[in-house]
Amino acid sequence: MDPILKVEDLAISFGNNNVLKNVNFELYDNEILGIIGPNGAGKTVLLNILTGTLKPTSGRVTFMGKDILGVRIDERARLGFGRTFQVPRSFENMTAYENVMASAICGGQTTQREAAKRAEEILEFIGLEDKALVLAGSLKLLDKKRLEIGIALAPHPKVLMFDEVAGGLTESEISNILDIVKSLKIHGYSIIWIEHVIQTMLNGTDRVLLLADGYDIICDLPQIVLDSNEVEKVYLGVRKK
Amino acid sequence: MQLLIQSIITGILLGGLYAAIGVGMSIIFGIMGLTNIAHGNLMILSAFFVLIFTTAMGVNLISSILIAIVLMVIIGFLFQKFLVNAVIDKGDTPALLVTFGLSIIIQNILEIIFGADARSIRSNFATVNVVDTEYFSISGAYLTNFIVAILVIAALTLIFNKTDIGRAIRATSDNTKAAELMGVHTKFIFAVAMAIAMVTACIAGFLVGNTFVFYPYSGTQYLIIAFGVVVIGGMGSIVGTLLGGMILGLAQLLGAYFFGTGNQILSGYIFMLIILTIKPDGLLSNKKRA
């Protein structure tokens, strides 16, 4: 089966700071790929490259067989990239409802009527229907994170990319997010999921990629990755006795 | 031939004055990220100060300039404390609009007090011709401007690179949080930067008053020059200001030479726009480097 998204020899540096040196991985249809790695490993940078806000120094990104590195940011959204931001960046002076609608319209090119319908569905799905008319700026962190997911989902993207959607949440909140992501898989989405909360990686993903020192160190089933020496060494930092 | 040589020389010398006009604005932008629309008016305000001291109070020129500088520093401090600090965190537009309001207030107050008449600060060298050859002449005022501008810019470069306070200013503009962690009282540093900008505004105000005439409404005219200089040179770059000034001066004079007298000012503007289009951040844009 062809991967929906393929990243080859990706490298990026900021001045002298070679954040990504050579990263390769694939994302398959209807798969949840977890990405872990130490702070500053370049996980967010990777997402930024995929969505187009950063230009890589070299490498190739193929989406459904098409090289997309030359494609504009907004066009990529319309091609089917949906993401969340590590620090939520919802549109604060718009209601949750409008946030989702805006995303549906811009990324999905629907009419307002369709977008409204979609927004209602989504708000229900992420459990935010009772806060639909609240300004996004006044939502609590969990709700903001949920809204991030909702916004990303709105235009029916092909690939969803979550950047620490569970970060900063309590345990029960985390399981709530976990449920949402799992049910997204059932709906057929392909997902890239960056998270530091190991639980989510273990329970929510199909495969886990460890990103460190600018390389894709290992990419395998979650349990295998988390038990590997590499993870101990570069990520967890707890040496086995 | 005479006209071409004269145009080039005048263009460069005029550029010195333009650099002096722009440098204060550049500092404020580079350090605080504040687009100070009132900069031109503050300049004219200082010119009026120098004028009052020399004419109405009979103080000699140098002392007048020094007193004016002190006054401008105080005004800059108040401006910083009560207006800029109140809005600087609210984003670019509110800060810009506050300075916009201030500019209107200053020019109208000046008009109420001094009337709309044009003034100039007469000094001995205003009408002197220091070099007079067959091919070109150099005006005393222009030469003074140029030398003062070079001195100001050299002094600023020295201050910013070699003194503790200068380094603190650069550090603050580089990374405010880290500067605070070094023990730099960054709010105070903002005030110092504003004070330095005021000193340069005052000097520029004097130079303008000595070279041209000014009236309460002149601020806008010089604001656009300041903008032009800073925009061409790159906001926040001191050396860029000098470059920007000379380029603008030359663009005007050569514009007049090649496209006719009437196009002198227009050439300057068009050149600014061309540079902004090609390099939307200016030539030496580097906010990190003073």
Added chain:
Amino acid sequence: GNGEGDIATGGEAGEKSEIVIGYVGPFTGPLSVFTVAFDWVTEKALEEINADGGIYIEAYDKKLPVRVIKGDSESNATKASEIASKFVLDHNVDILAASWTPETSAPVSAVAERYSKPCLISNSPADSWLEGGPFKWSYGLMFYVESMMASYIDGLDKLDTNKKVGFLFDSEVDGVTFSALLKKMLPERGYEIVDPGRFAMATTDYTNIITQLKEAECDIVMGNQILPDFTTAWQQFKQLSYVPKAMVIGKAIAYGSDVVALGGDLGVGLITEIHWDRSFPYTSSLLGLSCEEFASLWESENNSQYPATSLGYDLALFEVLDIALNNCKDLESATIRDQIAAVSYEGIYGKLSFDENNVMNIPIVAGQWLEGETWDYEPIVIGPGNFPIIPAQDPIILPGTTRQ
């Protein structure tokens, strides 16, 4: 006092208690120098007009005092238009008046035409004002640019020069009109023109123009600028070591104080237009004073040199209104308008009446500023041009002229 508008409560026609004149002028802004005499002249004129209760109007069978309300155009056309509208619509003035340069006079005339209000404009070049015509309601006490140029050339003819004239005209109304006309007139009188072209107002660097004129060795430079611009330009002439034998400059140096403001002895020998002078051989119809007496009255009461340009025009405005209103049987707009049109006047500007363009052709002469006895600078008339009745003297060549 800067025109705190004295607001009239516009009454009904039946209970008319005064005649209100709404005057719009540049009381602040770059042109405010031209309104310095207005308050003083208004006071003098109204004192006389209202001396025994005002002007008798048959329709009301009583004397109505004349009152003037002032509006400040801030030397800005938009503002002038707004205020004129306010005067007509809100204050219900009987007559609109305005003065000084097209920025104020043109929009005020436009308002008068729209609302059918009689309107009297003083001191604006007639030529550009007339482009807004033909006027049905507006009348002008104005000079024709041709008269002004004729007087200049008249004066220049008396000088020993190489007859090469360099232009220093900006691209504002006057600069464009004057230079265009001079291009026709000067060659006819044997002068050669060097024209670097029109330039924007508020230009600060004149190197290009000056160097061109210097290279062409012009003995005469003619221009028209506002004072600040001219101050800068004239300084730069000196800085670049180029002083022509004659420097003719319109607008900038209307007053002795302007010439002083140039600084040093920069003002000596400059030639400019004179709109009114104490040496004019006329007597005011309203005040009964000769020009010399009127000028002296100002100087004794104000302790400053008489502001020649405004003094004459401001008084003439009231002289004409006085005559017109005294002929009015009622205060209908049309009546007032017709009486203004009919004014045949003999006053501070001699004997005049309105021509077919609604313009009263006010004398204008060329003068030269010389160091004076009472004041720093005093003007002499050097070129009476179209008004030979005005006595004239011989001009001098600029001191500091570098070429022999």
Added chain:
Amino acid sequence: MNKDIILSVEDIDVYYGDFLAIHNVSMNVKAGTITSIIGANGAGKTTLLDTIMGLNKPRKGKIVFEGEDITGMRTSAIVRKGLSMAPEGSMVFEGMSVKENLLMGAYAPKSRKMRSELMEKVFLLFPVLKEKENQLATFLSGGQRQMLAIARTIMSNPKLIICDEISLGLAPVIINDIYDKVKEINETGITFLIIDQEVQRSIEHSDYSYVMVSGSIVLQGVASELPEDEVKDAFFGINKYA
């Protein structure tokens, strides 16, 4: 109050807007020791350090340094009291040379006088900085930046040095090196409060440790005696204390 406690944090709450990032946190740092804080991402470690340095204001509680209440003081004033921090992500002044960065470290008047000695001391500790003295900091590698950041704190001649994410982006050799330096500096009498992403190492190198989970301190003790399982759980974000 115990005399050899140089810094004590008493029961503070810190908010970001409505978000309670730190709740009821108290801790003491003994003079002359190396104290570490351990915790998962987002546990609130940085927030705590920033609050100590006056970059955040606690809504409740107080912070005492050498017996003096420094709660709510301006950061620059706190620095002058003798605290110094190498912040998370090092935050060097990118547009300034290495030397200028160090000079900025000695900006506070007290240290300014002795800055040439301090500079020599620093160059002895980090010879690589001497080599790069005149280079702009923007061209330093991540590890070198971290060294510069630590060196910069020393330049202020502090009593207490706070290092956030001390080993971030550093190669293992350098990390060991850094810890050796920390030890060396510590032996001259300067107290350390450090955060290291690598739990084990930070425990190994410190005298006393605090473990933070979700904005609260859940565990503390002499570093070598901390129960490893519980530490690991805390680090994995499994909050059985909640």
Added chain:
Amino acid sequence: MSIIEAKLNGIASQTGKVKIIVAAIILIIMGTLPFWGSGYMTNVFLLIFLYMSIGMMWNLLSGYAGLTSLGQQAFIGIGGYSVAVLTQVYGLSLIWGFAVGSVVGVVFALVISMPIFKMNGAYFTIGTWIIAEALYIFFVKWEFVNYGIGYPITAAYGIPMWGLYLASFIVGIGSIVIVTLLLKSRLGLTLMAMRDDSGAAEVRGVKLYRTKLICYLIAAFWVTITGCLLFLNQAYIVPSSAFTIDWTIACVFIVIIGGIGTIEGPIVGAVIYVFLRQILYGFPGISNIILGIIAIIIIIVAPKGIMGYLNNKFNLDIFSIRRRIKR
């Protein structure tokens, strides 16, 4: 003022018949003002509608599209000059002035959008100002438009007051309608998203360039039309009054005082601005100082202006552009 408030209460609401009826009544009252009101009131409201229109468009740019321009006078001048040149020089009817003016305005906007859309933030602000200044200087020395002499617009003498008023009324109300419809359209959501976080908006698929351009062009079009009327009202045009920054200053005051990023803001702002000018005209010089002080105080105390403040405080949302969930 109560009229205005009532009007404010009216226009937008599609909810509630009362609002529609009130709106209709207000519109009829305002639309027929010249036939029952005094000439003076007519003139004042004429100005209010014109200033409202340019304020509304500046608000669209600065408040919604993040394009803080100091060069709107360029379009006002273009409008005024189109009318002047076509009627005065070519003797054509006014309609031509409006038609040609709006085309020229939009084309000019399109042309300058290429360079200035590359500039961001302060650079954009300054860039627009420089362009307007350059245009001023260009007109001053352009023989085709009679240099700095300008033109009287004699065609204006013949227009009855009510005609000019109605045109202004339409332009003013039209500006409200345009902006409201725009914000209620698909583009509106895009715009608001862009206003809140343009980077994030782009990642969500917002075509930043195109969206900004559309706003810029709409504003250019409408401001040019308003410029035609402003100068028709003035009946005289010179470059110095056509291209003066004063027009943009007026926009800034109106929007800041009224409330940036709200639809009601420019309406309230225009009413206050025009009335203040009428009251303060007798205090030349001071009037601008007072306006400046008011603006600064409002920026500091209530950065979102009067309507922003009221909207927050009392949850007023007269021109609701909020999307409601229909159940």
